Amino acid sequence: MIQKLIRRVFGKRKSGKPTGPVVVPVQQHGIQRSEIASSALKVTDKLQEAGYEAYVVGGAVRDLLLGKHPKDFDVATSATPEQVHALFRRSRIIGKRFRIVHVTFGRDEVIEVTTFRGDSDGQVTDDAGRILHDNVWGNQEQDARRRDFTVNALYYNPATQEVIDYHRGMDDIAAKRLAIIGDPVQRFREDPVRLLRAARLAAKLELTISEETRKPIAGMGELLQNVPAARLFDEMLKLLFSGHAWQCLHQLREEGLHHGFFPLLDVILEQPMGERFVQLALDNTDQRIREDKPVSVGFLFAALLWHEVLAAWKDRQAKGELPTPALFDAMDQVLEVQEEKLAIPRRYSVTMKEVWALQPRFEQRAGKRPFRLLEHPRFRAGYDFLALRAESGEADTELAQWWERFQVAEGSEREHMLVKEDGAPAKKRRRRKRKPSEPAVEAGGDAGGNE
Ligand code: ATP
Ligand code: MG
Numbered sequence: 001m002i003q004k005l006i007r008r009v010f011g012k013r014k015s016g017k018p019t020g021p022v023v024v025p026v027q028q029h030g031i032q033r034s035e036i037a038s039s040a041l042k043v044t045d046k047l048q049e050a051g052y053e054a055y056v057v058g059g060a061v062r063d064l065l066l067g068k069h070p071k072d073f074d075v076a077t078s079a080t081p082e083q084v085h086a087l088f089r090r091s092r093i094i095g096k097r098f099r100i101v102h103v104t105f106g107r108d109e110v111i112e113v114t115t116f117r118g119d120s121d122g123q124v125t126d127d128a129g130r131i132l133h134d135n136v137w138g139n140q141e142q143d144a145r146r147r148d149f150t151v152n153a154l155y156y157n158p159a160t161q162e163v164i165d166y167h168r169g170m171d172d173i174a175a176k177r178l179a180i181i182g183d184p185v186q187r188f189r190e191d192p193v194r195l196l197r198a199a200r201l202a203a204k205l206e207l208t209i210s211e212e213t214r215k216p217i218a219g220m221g222e223l224l225q226n227v228p229a230a231r232l233f234d235e236m237l238k239l240l241f242s243g244h245a246w247q248c249l250h251q252l253r254e255e256g257l258h259h260g261f262f263p264l265l266d267v268i269l270e271q272p273m274g275e276r277f278v279q280l281a282l283d284n285t286d287q288r289i290r291e292d293k294p295v296s297v298g299f300l301f302a303a304l305l306w307h308e309v310l311a312a313w314k315d316r317q318a319k320g321e322l323p324t325p326a327l328f329d330a331m332d333q334v335l336e337v338q339e340e341k342l343a344i345p346r347r348y349s350v351t352m353k354e355v356w357a358l359q360p361r362f363e364q365r366a367g368k369r370p371f372r373l374l375e376h377p378r379f380r381a382g383y384d385f386l387a388l389r390a391e392s393g394e395a396d397t398e399l400a401q402w403w404e405r406f407q408v409a410e411g412s413e414r415e416h417m418l419v420k421e422d423g424a425p426a427k428k429r430r431r432r433k434r435k436p437s438e439p440a441v442e443a444g445g446d447a448g449g450n451e
Contacts, residue, residue: 021141024170026161031064033158039105040073043113044158046087052079053140055155057114061163062151065173066205075113076143076155084113099135116143128226129189141166148187148194149201149213150179172210178202179210188216192223195257196235203251204244218256229343236342240300243289245282274307277392284388298351299381301344303388308334309356310394323360331356351381358382359389362403366418370406383407 026032033041040056047054054077060070077084081093084101091103091113101113118138123131134146140155144166147153151172155164163170167181178201180187180194188194195217202209209217224232239248249265252258258265281303288295312330317323331353338344344352359382361373373379383403390400406417 020166021144022165022168022170024163024165029065029163029170031061031156031161031163033161035064036060036156036158037070037073037109037111039103039109040075040111041158042105043075043088043103043111047075047077047079047084047113048159050079050083050087052077052083053116054079055140055157055164057155058147058152061154061156062169062173062205064156065151065154065163065170066176068205073111075111076116076140077113078116078139079113080115080137081113084115097131097133116140117146118142119145123190125190126226128223129186130192130223130226131190140164145181148180148191148197150181151177151207153181176205176207177210178205178207178213180213184213185216185220188220189223192220192227193231193235195220195224195255196232196239196252199251199255199257200235200239200242200248203247204242209255214255221257221259224257229340233342233344237297240282240285241289241295241297243286245286246279249282277307277388277394278304280388280392296351296381298348299355299385301348302352302355302385305334305338305352306356306385306389327357327360351378354378355381355385359386359395362386362399365402365406370418371414374407 036056040060044054044056054075056073057076058074060073063070079087081099081101084103085091085093088101088103090105091101093099093101100115103111103113105111116138117134118136119142123136124133125131138146144153144155149172150167150169152169153165153167154169154173156162157164172179178198180198198209198213198217201207239245239252242248249258252265281300285295285300309327309330312333313323313327316326316330321329335344335349335352339349355378358373358376358378361369362382364370364373373382376382386395386403387400389395390397402417406414409417
């Protein structure tokens with residue numbers, strides 16, 4: 001009896017191995033309340049005042065311990081989604097498979113509030129062992145066991161400034177190690193997206209995946225086939241917009257996770273011709289993310305798949321298709337392959353097609369066409385794309401420079417540029433035969449149509 005009490009209070013077994021959580025005081029971990037977003041503090045304070053347990057958990061605690069700036073703040077609580085919703089006016093319950101509450105602050109700041117999950121017998125799985133529903137509530141200890149990696153299972157209590165650590169996450173932080181909680185095979189099988197999360201978090205946070213966690217990864221990639229395309233797409237976005245996209249993709253390749261089941265990655269990582277172009281596009285995106293500038297999903301995906309489109313386009317022309325229909329058919333062909341596995345939402349594929357279809361139009365520098373192109377709503381994206389192509393060596397640098405100048409030139413200067421480029425007055429241009437030195441894509445004519 002006394003033994004049991006001692007064990008409960010001190011969390012020690014006879015052997016000296018801790019059983020319960022390790023409670024780490026602020027003097028040891030160093031996270032100050034002031035480092036937590038005020039919106040997250042409002043959520044934990046209010047929940048605690050109402051008598052519930054509430055902690056900041058997951059990525060934010062992990063990132064602060066690693067000396068990084070957290071992207072967002074997640075809260076874990078003993079309150080059910082309905083109880084959370086009842087406390088916050090601007091909140092809504094979302095998700096079916098995994099019900100959580102979004103509490104909104106200001107214009108668009110969202111704190112994700114998750115109820116402690118219970119033991120695994122409350123989960124509904126498919127034949128492959130993948131969790132389909134996970135809405136059985138539990139206590140903090142059970143919740144910790146259900147999280148993916150030890151460094152993601154650290155709970156920070158803003159009221160006491162203590163970190164609660166059930167799975168030696170603090171040790172792994174110190175060792176810069178990413179280790180899954182529990183049996184790796186079972187945990188990856190439950191949710192194969194964890195395979196991708198492992199690669200992304202390791203690359204982004206410069207952590208080493210522990211040997212035990214890493215071993216089964218390459219052999220389990222097939223399981224991603226089972227994951228709904230929309231969820232894969234979301235994970236792909238997280239990866240591409242992590243600010244470390246290039247490293248993340250390479251980590252995927254290193255873990256053997258890019259073959260077959262993820263066509264987009266095969267394309268990106270195995271096309272030597274396009275590798276430089278893709279790298280430039282990703283570097284560009286990483287840079288913008290780090291500078292907190294907006295990024296365009298459609299633009300980046302257009303870049304990732306451009307060399308596929310180019311190859312298919314060339315192929316179709318070689319088989320006798322006319323350039324313009326060949327381009328449009330090539331675009332559809334490439335998108336179709338991607339859609340099977342990676343449901344690219346329509347709004348993005350529309351942008352992708354627009355950016356692609358504009359490319360041949362940049363070849364036309366005579367008459368009214370350049371002026372029409374300037375007015376195209378996607379001109380800027382199209383031009384940025386051309387500039388990237390030129391930088392990678394695939395498009396003519398002189399062409400990109402011409403458009404750089406043409407955009408900002410005064411009216412008369414523009415006319416002057418046209419004449420100079422064409423070597424003939426604009427009016428006569430239509431009857432003139434194309435010079436052999438001009439790029440063949442001009443034959444594509446107004447590939448984008450008159451939008
Ligand atoms: P970041 O937000 O920086 O991408 P994160 O770890 O916070 O990283 P989220 O997707 O915000 O990622 O998830 C919050 C927390 O929820 C994680 O830290 C982890 O504890 C838990 N979690 C997320 N996804 C899973 C999963 N697939 N399986 C188990 N636990 C998960
Ligand atoms: Mg997070």
